[in-house]
Amino acid sequence: MTKLSWGLVGGGAGSQIGPAHRLGAAVDGEFAFVAGALDHRAEEGRFYGRSLGLAPDRAYGDWREMLAGETGRADRVDLVTVATPNATHFEITKAFLEAGFHVLCEKPMTMTVEEGEEIVRIARATGKLCAVNYGYTGYALVRHMRAMVARGDLGRIRLVVAEFAHGHHADAADADNPRVRWRYDPAQAGVSAQFADCGIHAMHMASFVTGQEVETLSADTVSCIESRVLEDDAMVNFRMSGGAVGRLWTSSVAIGRQHGLSLQVFGEKGGLRWAQEQPNQLYWMPLGGRLEVIERGAGGLSPEADRASRVTVGHAEGMPLAFANIYRDMAEAIRAEKDGRAMDPAADLYPRAEDGLRSMAAVFAVAASGKAAGQWTDARPPMFRD
Known part of the structure; x- marks a missing residue:
């Protein structure tokens, strides 16, 4: 099987997310890493790209150079991953989609709802794949949860409780730490800090597993460290399209x-x-039954879970392999398009541009609701309200 060609924008030396993407793309042998614009500093990016094995003419100085270089090649990349700072996602994703490339964008896909709607329209118009890296949906047992809900094991879903809470920004003395400060600065982070950073992962997972979309929400947001402009803790109640009730807590000051x-x-x-x-x-607790522990890799799981497991039962399987499942899904989608066939249904699980748009609409709804003392707010993007 010929490998698909993959290119990376961002994720340079010292990046937190770059290694996870390179590992994820490489695990199954579906993609060959052939092109990259890895740093905003041109020479450092070229040097780092060459150190990772890129050919000198495909270790680019910036994303515009990469776009121009790859567009003119007969062997141009099949997929471009955008792993740059948040505020640049829209411009880069838009440019590569319009040039006819498939794109996997880190979250958040955009900084505004309007930009998100534009990306959705461009992806639909070009017919190109545009995925958003809600990578935690790649875990095998998350996919098994989705399968159990879809086949009716739980019956009608009544309640979803999601959390994404950590304590790594709990020290007020870190107020001037540049690695922390920017997250709570509206000029750099937008209208939300903790919910936009972590809460949308939990909210997206709630939708992914239940098959229901968030329609309205009420948020209580607070800056526990008073010097912060944006929130470091949020509690969000929401209502979903299939009637489920949702509760979500996200925090960056939860020490421990x-x-x-x-x-x-x-x-x-x-x-x-x-x-x-x-x-x-x-x-898993069936009504009137006994608590069961379902082990990843065990026999008798769903096709979705089986396809997402790579190591035998009892062994650890972590975040890079969850990312790898997103890449594996996309490889199947790209190959299916090339072959003119339907893709494997067990692989048709990668988060779409529409998911990125819904998340951005939820971010703005949470920010608005928090400022309005928890007023219930429409969380749907305008283009999905009809």
Whole structure:
């Protein structure tokens, strides 16, 4: 099987997210890393690209140079990943989509709802894949939760409880730390800090697992460290399109919490509980039954979970492999397009531009509701309200 060609924008030396993308793209042998514009400093980016094995003519100085260089090649990249600072996502994603490239964009996809709607329209008009890296949906047991809900194991879903809380920004003495400060600065982060950074992962996962979209929400947002302009803690109540009620807590000042992403789903016939820090176990309680622990990699799971597992039961499987499942999904989608066939339904799970747009609309709704003392607010993008 010939590998697909992959290019990366951002994710240079010292990047937190770059190695996870390179590992994720490489795990299954679906993609060859052939092009990159890895740093906003041109020479550092070229040097780092060459150190990773890129040919000198495909280790670019910036994304515009990469766009021009790849557009003119017969062997141009099949997929471009955008892993740059948040405020640049829209411009870069838009340019590569319009040039006919498939794109995987880090979250948030855009900084405004209007930009998000434009990306959705461009992706639909060009017919190109535009995915957003809500990478935690790549975990095998998250996908098994989705399959259990879809096949009716839980009955009608009543309640969803999502959390993404950590304590890594709890020290007020870090107020001038540049790695922390920008997250709470509206000029750099936009209208929201903690919810936009972490809360939207939890909210997207709630929609991914239940198959329902968030329609309205009420938010209580607070800056526990008073010098911060944007929130470091939020509690969000929401209502979903299929009738489910949602509760979401996200925080960056919860001392003692590390990563803190978890999801609980409660239906008429049972409940599920999963935590990202213990990703190999899914807790299932059928109504009137006994608590069961479902192990990742065990026999008898859903096709979606089986396809997303790579190591045998009992062994750790973590975030880079969750990212790898997003890349594997996209490889299947690209190959299906090339071959003129339908893609494997168990792979048709990667988050779309529409998901990125819904998340941005939720960010603005949370910010507005928080300022209005929790007033219930429409969380849908305008283009999805009809």
